[in-house]
Amino acid sequence: MAPLLEISGLKAYYGATEALHGLSFTLAQGGITTLLGANGAGKTTTLRAISGLVRREGSIVFDGRPIERMATEDITRLGVAHVPEGRGTFVGLSVEENLKIASYGRRDKSGVKRDLDLVFTYFPRLKERIAQQAGTLSGGEQQMLAISRALMLGPRLMLLDEPSFGLAPLIVQEIFHIMRRINEEAGVSMLLVEQNAALALNLAENAYVLETGTVVMSGPSAELKNDEGIRKSYLGY
Amino acid sequence: MTAITSTVPAAADGARNLTRTLLVGFLVLAAALPFLVGKSGFISNFTFLQLSLMIVYAIAVLGLNLLTGFNGQISLGHGAFFAVGAYTAAILIEQFGVNYWLTLPAAAILCFVIGYLFGLPALRLEGHYLALATFGLAIAVPQMLKYKHLEPLTNGVMGINLLKPDAPFGLPLSGDQWMYLVVLIVAVGMFWMARNLLNSRPGRAMVAIRDHTLAAGTMGIDTSRYKATVFGISALYVGIAGALHAIIFEFVSPDSFRFELSIAILVGAVVGGVASLPGAVIGGVFVQFIEKYADAMTKKLTQAIHLPLELQPWTLYGITLIVLIYVMPGGIAGGLAALWARLRRPPQGG
Amino acid sequence: MEQLIQQIASGLASGAIYALVALALVMIFTATDHLNFAQGEMAMFSTYICWQLIQWGFPFWPALGFTILFSFLLGVAIERVILRPLHNASVLSIVVVFIGLLAIFHSLAGGIWSHTIKNFPSPFPTVTFAGSGYIGSHQIGMIVVSLLMLFALFAFFRFTPLGLAMRAAAQNPVSARLVGVKVDWMLALGWGLAAAVGAVAGAMVAPVVYLEPNMMASILLYGFAGALVGGISNPAGAVFGGFMVGVLENLVAYFGNLTEKTFGIYIVGNGEKLTVALIIVITILTLKPAGLFGRTTVKRV
Numbered sequence: 001m002a003p004l005l006e007i008s009g010l011k012a013y014y015g016a017t018e019a020l021h022g023l024s025f026t027l028a029q030g031g032i033t034t035l036l037g038a039n040g041a042g043k044t045t046t047l048r049a050i051s052g053l054v055r056r057e058g059s060i061v062f063d064g065r066p067i068e069r070m071a072t073e074d075i076t077r078l079g080v081a082h083v084p085e086g087r088g089t090f091v092g093l094s095v096e097e098n099l100k101i102a103s104y105g106r107r108d109k110s111g112v113k114r115d116l117d118l119v120f121t122y123f124p125r126l127k128e129r130i131a132q133q134a135g136t137l138s139g140g141e142q143q144m145l146a147i148s149r150a151l152m153l154g155p156r157l158m159l160l161d162e163p164s165f166g167l168a169p170l171i172v173q174e175i176f177h178i179m180r181r182i183n184e185e186a187g188v189s190m191l192l193v194e195q196n197a198a199l200a201l202n203l204a205e206n207a208y209v210l211e212t213g214t215v216v217m218s219g220p221s222a223e224l225k226n227d228e229g230i231r232k233s234y235l236g237y
Numbered sequence: 238m239t240a241i242t243s244t245v246p247a248a249a250d251g252a253r254n255l256t257r258t259l260l261v262g263f264l265v266l267a268a269a270l271p272f273l274v275g276k277s278g279f280i281s282n283f284t285f286l287q288l289s290l291m292i293v294y295a296i297a298v299l300g301l302n303l304l305t306g307f308n309g310q311i312s313l314g315h316g317a318f319f320a321v322g323a324y325t326a327a328i329l330i331e332q333f334g335v336n337y338w339l340t341l342p343a344a345a346i347l348c349f350v351i352g353y354l355f356g357l358p359a360l361r362l363e364g365h366y367l368a369l370a371t372f373g374l375a376i377a378v379p380q381m382l383k384y385k386h387l388e389p390l391t392n393g394v395m396g397i398n399l400l401k402p403d404a405p406f407g408l409p410l411s412g413d414q415w416m417y418l419v420v421l422i423v424a425v426g427m428f429w430m431a432r433n434l435l436n437s438r439p440g441r442a443m444v445a446i447r448d449h450t451l452a453a454g455t456m457g458i459d460t461s462r463y464k465a466t467v468f469g470i471s472a473l474y475v476g477i478a479g480a481l482h483a484i485i486f487e488f489v490s491p492d493s494f495r496f497e498l499s500i501a502i503l504v505g506a507v508v509g510g511v512a513s514l515p516g517a518v519i520g521g522v523f524v525q526f527i528e529k530y531a532d533a534m535t536k537k538l539t540q541a542i543h544l545p546l547e548l549q550p551w552t553l554y555g556i557t558l559i560v561l562i563y564v565m566p567g568g569i570a571g572g573l574a575a576l577w578a579r580l581r582r583p584p585q586g587g
Numbered sequence: 588m589e590q591l592i593q594q595i596a597s598g599l600a601s602g603a604i605y606a607l608v609a610l611a612l613v614m615i616f617t618a619t620d621h622l623n624f625a626q627g628e629m630a631m632f633s634t635y636i637c638w639q640l641i642q643w644g645f646p647f648w649p650a651l652g653f654t655i656l657f658s659f660l661l662g663v664a665i666e667r668v669i670l671r672p673l674h675n676a677s678v679l680s681i682v683v684v685f686i687g688l689l690a691i692f693h694s695l696a697g698g699i700w701s702h703t704i705k706n707f708p709s710p711f712p713t714v715t716f717a718g719s720g721y722i723g724s725h726q727i728g729m730i731v732v733s734l735l736m737l738f739a740l741f742a743f744f745r746f747t748p749l750g751l752a753m754r755a756a757a758q759n760p761v762s763a764r765l766v767g768v769k770v771d772w773m774l775a776l777g778w779g780l781a782a783a784v785g786a787v788a789g790a791m792v793a794p795v796v797y798l799e800p801n802m803m804a805s806i807l808l809y810g811f812a813g814a815l816v817g818g819i820s821n822p823a824g825a826v827f828g829g830f831m832v833g834v835l836e837n838l839v840a841y842f843g844n845l846t847e848k849t850f851g852i853y854i855v856g857n858g859e860k861l862t863v864a865l866i867i868v869i870t871i872l873t874l875k876p877a878g879l880f881g882r883t884t885v886k887r888v
Contacts, residue, residue, distance in 0.1 A: 051765065053761065053764070053765075071764075072764040072765065073764050073767050073768065073769050073770075076764070076765055076766065076767040077767050081765075082765045084761065084762065084765060088759060088761060088762035088765060089759075089762070090754075090755050090758050090759050090762060090763075091758065091759075092754070092758050093751070093754065093755065093758065097751055097755075100748075100751065101751055101752060101755050101763075101766050101768070102766040102767070104748045104751075104752065104767070104768075105766075105767040149766060152766075153766060153767065305679065309679075311678065311679055311682055313624070313682070313686065358869055358872070358873035365620075365621060365622040365678060365682065366622075366872055368622070368624070368678075368682045369622055369811055369815075369868065369872070370865075370868060370869050370872055372624060372808070372811075373808050373811070373812075373861075373864065373865040373868045373869070374865060376804055376805060376808050376861060376865075377808075377861040377862045377864070377865040380859065380860075380861045380862055381859075381862055384859060384862075496804065500686055500689075500690060503683070503686060504686075507683050511679070549694035549695075549697055549698045550694070551690040551691070551693055551694030551697075552690070552691055552694040552695060552698065554687070554690045554694075555686075555687040555688065555689070555690035555691030555692075555694065556687070556691065557687075558683050558684065558686060558687030558690070559669065559683075559684050559687040559688070559691075562673065562676070562680045562683055562684055562687075563672070563673075566676075566680060
């Protein structure tokens with residue numbers, strides 16, 4: 001099967017500074033892949049480059065279509081849902097509006113309805129808070145909302161940037177559990193950036209390790225977990 | 238924005254001396270001009286008046302440059318300080334018979350105080366908000382000048398007529414020629430002071446505040462006091478320009494100082510280059526040039542391209558402003574500096 | 588007492604206009620963080636268009652409808668053509684461009700239609716009713732039209748997908764793009780809507796202040812004052828602020844007259860209204876920069 005996402009020679013820039021130096025990797029259909037790396041390795045930048053939030057060069061092919069020249073809005077509509085760092089909540093909008101806004105671009109009204117039901121089965125708490133201003137939600141709830149918003153786009157690929165950041169372990173567990181369900185039940189592939197490498201390797205089948213803007217190692221999560229270097233640098237034992 | 242203090246390589250030292258010599262030579266020539274021409278009428282009194290006005294506007298633009306270009310505060314209301322300076326001079330001369338020379342420090346002090354006081358609350362404001370507060374000032378000032386209780390002083394809507402002083406010591410100069418000389422001397426003094434200010438410690442602090450307000454604060458610069466003071470100094474410059482304007486123009490009225498004046502000063506600053514002393518001169522020339530010729534120019538232009546409507550000077554102002562922001566954000570002075578740098582750079586440089 | 592009620596009523600009428608202008612300013616501000624100094628002149632220019640159409644024989648309301656459409660397109664065009672390329676420019680550059688626009692519209696209006704003051708017809712019939720002694724029918728009409736406009740805008744932003752998309756784009760542009768909102772176009776639409784609202788404000792106020800190129804300068808300042816009173820990032824607050832400034836302005840004049848009559852001391856009158864507006868602006872900017880109902884935003888360094 002052709003890969004869902006194929007990236008080669010990806011460079012990204014902040015102003016004149018090159019942050020990614022020719023990154024290449026592929027993502028299989030239907031799986032969960034994680035990017036590991038220290039702070040500043042370029043994990044977040046990679047996600048931002050895929051969705052066109054930073055200036056980039058190189059080739060990004062999503063589902064057979066080159067997207068490296070497309071605008072963020074159009075990439076989103078192709079089915080790439082980016083759950084940004086810091087959750088990107090529309091704090092002044094209600095929870096309902098936060099979800100609604102993501103579904104406006106979709107034509108399949110029945111699909112929208114199905115996904116909304118799905119969101120509420122995954123995160124019943126959001127249904128309780130449907131009329132509440134999103135800014136008043138707790139951090140965990142905002143993360144759930146961010147994932148739900150991405151789900152409402154009807155995506156084929158989710159880019160998740162640090163979904164565990166700043167959350168209590170129990171909440172993180174709950175969210176990661178739901179992420180696996182979304183992957184299995186809704187068939188959404190995922191590219192996960194995560195500071196907590198152990199968590200990420202447990203969820204993902206494959207992993208890439210980034211160092212200062214290039215891939216230095218890759219393989220199935222199970223293998224990487226046992227790699228001594230990875231254990232020392234990222235898992236801490 | 239151009240840096241004001243830079244380490245000058247040895248090779249450029251000669252160039253700098255040359256520039257200085259040229260500048261001094263030019264100033265001496267400019268000062269000698271009225272004496273050389275004398276009463277021959279070779280250069281009319283009217284032309285001297287025009288030249289004086291250019292220099293006056295250059296001082297005003299310099300004042301705005303200090304604030305906007307070097308300290309990063311935006312003012313759309315400097316016409317207000319121009320008005321205060323002009324009225325101070327007019328009232329002191331007409332009502333109290335004060336010598337015109339003495340009106341200059343009076344206008345300077347008054348404008349500094351008003352500017353400082355206006356700057357105090359305004360210094361909490363940044364960017365658009367400061368622009369807004371000063372925008373309001375510019376719109377409100379003509380009204381304030383008509384305020385009933387000030388009428389005994391300001392003469393209300395009628396304004397005040399003055400008489401231009403004659404040349405002293407029996408100098409063989411007309412009033413316009415003499416005032417041209419006065420304006421020139423004052424301007425040289427004002428520019429010299431501005432240059433020294435910018436090269437001093439407080440001057441560098443000013444620029445630091447423009448570039449990194451918070452960082453400057455953490456470095457122990459009292460940013461709020463600095464900003465208010467710079468606002469005061471800026472107002473002082475514009476106030477002196479206003480006083481000179483009143484004396485050479487021999488008339489002040491509330492309607493001479495409408496919002497248009499504030500815009501003219503801003504346009505001059507932007508056209509010349511906000512962070513440049515020579516830019517202020519270019520700006521002053523531009524303001525006076527536009528004031529005098531824009532009407533004729535726009536009329537010609539209207540005819541030349543067969544426009545169905547009558548173009549007005551302000552249209553040119555507006556278009557000039559917008560185009561400059563696109564093509565030469567550093568103004569003419571900034572543009573010339575960039576061009577010069579490119580010419581001097583070795584061909585392989587990059 | 589009767590006079591006082593009269594003053595408050597006419598304050599509400601002019602307040603309605605300030606509210607519209609304030610709303611137009613807030614719309615652009617929330618989307619772009621810029622205060623549009625050319626807003627007033629754009630509205631004035633639109634009003635001239637409306638006047639011209641009426642001169643050509645169009646009835647008032649169709650003329651106004653066309654003017655609104657024209658202004659909307661003009662606003663969109665200005666954002667797309669002039670401001671878009673300056674997306675990352677400094678505040679000074681943006682302010683200068685706004686002043687440039689102000690100058691262009693001002694002088695174009697003067698050039699096309701001359702600076703002489705023109706009468707602008709009121710679309711409202713003169714009728715006598717119970718409160719006629721206190722308020723004229725045009726003033727009632729101004730208030731009603733402004734309120735209708737405000738409700739229409741409220742409904743648009745609250746209940747339509749496009750309105751929601753615009754609010755989302757204003758609040759969090761990056762997130763909005765990530766859910767497929769074309770943020771660039773939302774900004775342009777915001778400009779278009781603001782210009783359309785300004786056109787209505789202009790056409791409503793022109794019968795009162797008469798049509799001339801300077802007619803909006805002071806109204807814009809009051810609009811700013813209103814927007815600041817209510818909170819420049821809060822549409823409802825801005826509307827309230829607009830009404831408040833309108834009433835306040837008239838009360839100042841009223842009490843000014845009163846003190847003059849009773850004590851023979853002149854303090855303020857009609858001539859000082861603008862100064863009062865300026866003082867309001869500066870006081871609020873100084874004491875409560877976020878306005879009475881605004882949220883304070885934390886600036887990131």
